[in-house]
Amino acid sequence: MDIRKFQxxxxAIYFAKDNARGVAxxxxxFAEEVGELSRALxxxxxxxxxxxxxxxLAWLSTLASIAGIxxxxxxxxxxxxGCPRCAKTPCACAEPKKPTGGAV
Ligand SMILES: [Zn+2]
Incomplete structure (x- = not known):
């Protein structure tokens, strides 16, 4: 399943409920689930x-759908x-000061 099919x-499963609840x-x-991932890690x-x-991933995906992305x-x-900053794969940028996990 690719990203678009997953979204x-x-x-199909949640859009009606999630859209009614709204972005906020x-x-x-989503933030709650990120906290649960942190504890699981x-x-x-x-x-x-x-x-x-x-x-x-599911909560991120539903947020994108509500936001029309x-x-x-x-x-x-x-x-x-490749990397949006240096355009290299793998990234050749200097290590960032904050922990971004490599993403920009
Ligand atoms: Zn880079």
């Missing part, structure tokens, strides 16, 4: 990690040709 799948309320759920339980990564188009436009 369509999440829309849905963002709160510390515990290092593979089954739990898979579930939390899937949840964060095609996640695949956005991701490819920004990262499809």
């Amino acid at each position: 369509k799948q999440i829309e 309320g849905t963002f709160m759920w 510390r515990r290092k339980n593979d089954d739990e990690l898979k579930g939390e990564f899937a949840d964060v 095609d996640l695949e188009e956005a991701a490819v436009a920004k990262y499809g040709k």
